[in-house]
Amino acid sequence: MNKSIILIAFFLLISCNNKDEKTQISVDKTATKISGKELFEGEGNCIACHQPEQKIIGPSIQEIATIYKDKNASIVSFLREESEPIVDPSQYEIMKTNFAITKSMSDEELKALEDYFFSFPK
Known part of the structure; x- marks a missing residue:
């Protein structure tokens, strides 16, 4: 009887440790880094006015x-609309329509x- 209790306690201890490791691994795998390129081309809709090397509506990246x-x-x-435009102030009125999008974005x-943007050196 004592051997059975010890054996059951041993298996419970091992199974609890395995669950913790699996939980930790799944949390690590779900961590993602936000891609500036994906935001630029997707949610931010920046690509509609800005291109990497040429001006279309707005200045190039x-x-x-x-x-x-x-x-x-x-x-x-x-x-965040906390500073004045310094690249092409004449286009600022056009850019204002996009501040609703950028102000809703997180700091990250x-x-x-x-x-x-800074990955595009001139």
Whole structure:
């Protein structure tokens, strides 16, 4: 009888440890990093007006990145509508329509967009 109780306790202990490991692994696998490129082309709809190397409606990503880097400015602040336009102020009225989208984004999403822009050196 004592051997049975010890054996059952041993198997319960092993099975509990395995569940914790599986839970930890599944949590790690679900962690994702937000892609600035996906936001740019998808939810943000930035691609409708901006291209990597050429101006269409708005300035190119390269131009935006270069000017913001040179001025040590924050694209995130601009997308939150907390700072003035510094690239092409004449296009600011057009960009205003998109602030509803960018203001609803999390800090992490806006930072991902900024990082994506800064990945296009001129």
